[in-house]
Amino acid sequence: MTAFSLEPVQLAWCAELRTLAAERLHPLADKGEPGHVNRALVAELGSLGLLGRLFTSGALDLCLMRESLAYACTEAETALALQGLGAHPVHAYGTEAQRARWLPRVTAGTAVAAFALSEPGAGSDAAALELTAEAEGEAEADASRAGRSTDTSGAGPSPEAPALTAAPDGPARWRLTGEKCWISNAPEADFYTVFARTTPGAGARGVTAFLVPADRPGLTGRGLDMLSPHPIGALGFDAVPVTADDVLGEADRGFRVAMGTLNLFRPSVGAFAVGMAQAALDATLTHTAGRDAFGGKLRDLQAVSHQVAEMALRTEAARLMVYAAASAYDRDDPDVPRRSAMAKLLATETAQYVVDTAVQLHGARALQRGHLLEHLYREVRAPRIYEGASEVQRGIIAKELYARQEAR
Template structure:
């Protein structure tokens, strides 16, 4: 059984503890029964189930509400511990409409959030381009004014939920200034003329991913989120919130790997004694438990800071994502080693975790990018002090 003692930490209110317990019980009943053989269908089914269970209502904030980042992190950690695709399905409902929750007009929020929060519509976040992954300011996709519309031209790639989403938050260059200051954010429904899915991308851990092409695709000016030229700030604000939740998902993967390892080393016999009796194995378990708890402290510090009024948690979120994703990779690698040949057998949980974790060290800011962010934040604090 996964360690639950962290729920007594002062980062949480009673409502958070109740939610974590309820979701854990729900996931045990609902997640394991979903067929994963068709990834697209599984994601649609998972989003619908999460909606019916009332969990996707936490993915966005209705008018007058604020996103509770501790809740988002607890949900992602719990779902990731049970099933990586369930975590992905929930996460994209939040990331895909994060800009609408934080910056959308009442009309925009009223149109889309009831659908995504209920699991009736799938959402996506379209930021990355073929030539600009971490370098968002190098985006070349354009949105040119034409009367009461904008005309979109360009490509987006590595878009999660690409090809199955009903609505995309998309970032394009409107040209108010060079670089990051010339980007704007838009709401783009699927199925528009000039909007085409040109490639579905396959990865080691199956997820719906695609390259999208926009050719003279017209959207009304009412699709603009915020003001022209605010797109970079909007994107970074959304990532500030959801980057901590990526760390929480990594924490969930690591926690499951530790649980699987404890089950293995206490039942596997070596020379007539449990594997756990070997001091080297005890050392591995100790390192894994340490990394899990240290990750949890960083994750929930960042989430707590945001929820209690911090304007930005760039440093805290970057630290949480960097440490939790990197250490989860190490924890899971140890779990595979402790399982021996079974650790690399297709269909085993630790083998699945080994594939699931790798992408988290890349998306929403690769590990080395987080190091740059942390270093710049440290320098800024030093010079400012």
């Protein structure tokens, strides 16, 4: 790893993390069942103090953790990242009671968190989500105040009568109805950060974030058989009860919770990708230096050495952009959305190229089950889609650029 204004202590910490990942986390990852939460691995991350650092460190430290773990054990990296993604909204936007109940268990690795934003019809277009949070007692309260008859159509609150008002007999209550899909750690998480529509027709401004424990009545789930080995599932909500005590942040302001979380984690998705790219590059250097071919070593072929040079060039460029974006987040710079999008886009696209090229230079052996590159090849594809597909990142970048131009 080369430095981006990194202190010796940071470089030493990264080396220590790679060693821990190889010696203590990888054996636990090997014992896990693909497609299911590896609770022993999560607990070990907690005992090592790594989960606690999710909430006490800045974005750059998060990137260093994810890159270092990904280099030696992608399963450990993903388990750590999913704990952070699911629990960060609780840490950043939760009440004292919410934080006290869940964060100690998350950091100890005894409670598994999940971030439930995507839906079957609302993936890249997160503002189009349709999971409905229908307020209990809202229609009756409106009718009483307006002196009109109660609407019993079941259509829920309208933009003119948003579901923000407490019912006459106590705090606001809602029923969640709909489906979430492509949710990491579902259906085995202990709680979910769930984004639901509380005001129909209001787009991103009518979404509320809820903290929903997995044992709420009406909440069901099923696993999905995916290319990546980590757990991903779908959730069904059949009038799942939530109250104002479950709201994260403010009602109808949940999109800010989602985007605030993604702005932090997008650069670190890039760090995950950089870790995989570096692992693929190092494996390729070893292979091409030792492989006999055409009367010499594989590295002696100019076509091969130039490809290796390109792999290194792109990996280093991606790393520098990831670190720059994370540092901008830590400084609270105004252009964090653009930098985060650029970092995720470049790093994930780079990792796809580097891993694919590494497979090509290794030949058929890289396609065997159990080979490092076979594993990385399956892992590297998903980051170009989740937490905002590459096309979404390009849209964010362009939007930010034009907004800055218009502000001049």
